[in-house]
Amino acid sequence: MSNNPILITGGRLIDPAQKLDKKMDLLLKDGHVFWLGEEGKAPSLPEAPTILTARGKVVCPGFIDLHCHLREPGFEEKETIATGTRAGARGGFTTLCCMPNTNPPLDSRAVVDYVIQKARSEGVIRVLPIGCISQGRRGEGLAEMGELAEAGVVGYSDDGAPVSNARLMRHALEYSRGWKLPVISHCEEISLTEGGQMNEGAVATRLGLKGMPAEAEECMAARDIALARLTGGRLHLAHISSAGSVELVRRAKEKGISVTAEVTPHHLTLTEEKVMGYDTNAKVNPPLRTRTDIAALLQGLREGVIDAIATDHAPHAAVDKMCEFGLAAFGISGLETALGSLMTLVNQGELELGLVIARLTSGPAGVLGGIPMKSGLGTLKVGSPADVTIFDPKGEWLVSEASLISKGKNTPLLGTKLKGKVIATIFGGRVVYKEGAP
Amino acid sequence: MRPMVQREGAPPLSETIPEISTSVWKHNHILDLDDFTREEIELIFVITDGMKEILSREIKRAPTLRGKTVVTIFFEPSTRTRASFELAARALTADVLNITASTSSIVKGESLLDTLRTIQALGADVLVMRHSQSGAPYLAARQVNMSVVNAGDGAHAHPSQALLDMYTMRSRLGHLEGRKVVIIGDILHSRVARSNIWGLSTMGAEVVVCGPPTLLPLYMNEDRAGGQLPRVTVESNADKAVEGADVVMALRLQLERQEKGLLPAVREYVRYYQITQERLARAKPGALVMHPGPVNEGIEVSPEVSHGANSVIEEQVTNGVAVRMALLYLLAGGKKH
Known part of the structure; x- marks a missing residue:
């Protein structure tokens, strides 16, 4: 990279991978972290660096999202790689793992190549595709996992749909071992969720909407953990949402089973009551659950039972949501509201700031393992990629349709004020988002 | 026009x-x-x-x-x-x-x-x-x-139906306060039941919902309702439910519930949940029998009850x-x- 060096000065530098949380300066050069150290002590360079003042701000590794939907190819009316990566940069993310439920799905080398190519030419941050588990996401035969790995996928998932056939899941966990990539499970026993619209419970009963019980997630989580134990495969549970799932992962980890898990900001902050009034923007799968579930998810994060926070950014066009609740699409647009939502939990004293950053950086890097981990994603160690997020933990902003860069305006937070605002995002030593910049 | x-x-x-x-x-x-x-x-x-x-x-x-x-x-x-x-x-x-x-x-x-x-x-x-x-x-x-x-x-609401049900009860019973109203049938899928639960509770009546356990929501019991629904009694035994009732309201049974596996057989529903003379005898003398219609003849209410002295089904209309x-x-x- 031939960019000018960047010196970020005066900020509070938090890098959980190095157990750092103090006032430090950071010097980026040639696309990598060149130096970090005491304020004002940066080595001088032949070319003067661009200086970014970060007083009162937090400086941390760029966030890694293990789970988002960029919708391209096939659903460009909902999002594109161009808009999705810009929304990600605005949210402080420098790496997005995109889910393969596109059209065509990412079940072949050609489609993975297409996404990687598009991301290079039109994206502004790193896109790491996730390949399908099964051909066409049909849950019948395995996708060509080896060739997908060669093409550059960082994991496998049929996300949006579960792998209902236990034998196929077993084979996926076995076969993927050869490439040391995680199999990411969307846990949902569909015979229990068919026709479901929201969490099964008192609110669904009141609203006359068919519920999706937490048990539908938990029974498949239990099945997949058992299969991970059997096969020794790498299992990652996507978007766990219930207290029961947290307990299953906790016990599995205690037994040394190779399982990791993620949780979304919306499952950490919102309950089923958001659906009252039939707000289709609160319709999401897995559904928003209860306060009890939130408490367990937070505890799971604190203990390290849950490794990562992932957005499950699921943008939709207005027409997909402006309709009867039962006909509306599932999903919340989440890349841009993630940090603000999580800062609410920090401000309430539920989570430490350092922990939140860990679960957005070193946590997801650890889940990915392999090349992303070795290449230094999720940390600001010298030599790591110069992926940096600078945010104002006190900066307030109003979530509105106009305020979102993503094509997906579908968030139940519309009209809500969030505290926690990204000031600048640097990817590979280049500023890709700056607050207020056109 | x-x-x-x-x-x-x-x-x-x-x-x-x-x-x-x-x-x-x-x-x-x-x-x-x-x-x-x-x-x-x-x-x-x-x-x-x-x-x-x-x-x-x-x-x-x-x-x-x-x-x-x-x-x-x-x-x-x-x-x-x-x-x-x-x-x-x-x-x-x-x-x-x-x-x-x-x-x-x-x-x-x-x-x-x-x-x-x-x-x-x-x-x-x-x-x-x-x-x-x-x-x-x-x-x-x-x-x-x-x-x-x-x-x-x-399955959400049918407010005008509940209001006409309550109006019919009021005109026959004078007032709703303290009256025991038993709603029998497919509570899970019933908008009529939900609206009646809200209205009757607001008017001070005691509501009992009754039906096969697969057609009773798990979340109407106070311990799981989380304040989202008014307090009702949930009872799967129809004989117990109608005990001392002022009003017995039967709901229409959608016959496809059997196909979805929610009921073993309509025959069994009739046996345990039909409002018969014998069951009605457990209610208060002169208890009202109601049904939002249309009635499946011989399923929710026995013909003699449906057309009998206690029935106010036509008056509801x-x-x-x-x-x-x-x-x-x-x-x-x-x-x-």
């Missing part, structure tokens, strides 16, 4: 019920009974009394809603509810337009909104809407500038027109519009 011109001699409503103040009325829409106060429901009853008087006249018509347009749109089949709203609107001299939307036209996208905006552009004042999707009338109320009356949405007149009057007849 236009109703007959108002005839000489039929006094306006104000002459019939001159001293009623509608100041307690707070609603622009009737979507659910969960936000109705006792005073509002009492007001509906009192106005319904006046409407019944109008309906007893030789010329069953008052000019109250003259120049107003009521549109009914039903995305689900209905005979009595639709006819009842239409008669109610005509009796108040409103223009009535009935739109039938086939269920197959409910497709994803903005189609419902397009339809609603078209109706609005035609100049409707009140929209009476039935839809198979819970919450669809809320979308209507948010997006268009008309008063919306929910004539049944999915008759009262339905007067109750709906009261609702249309309150929405479109006041000074607000």
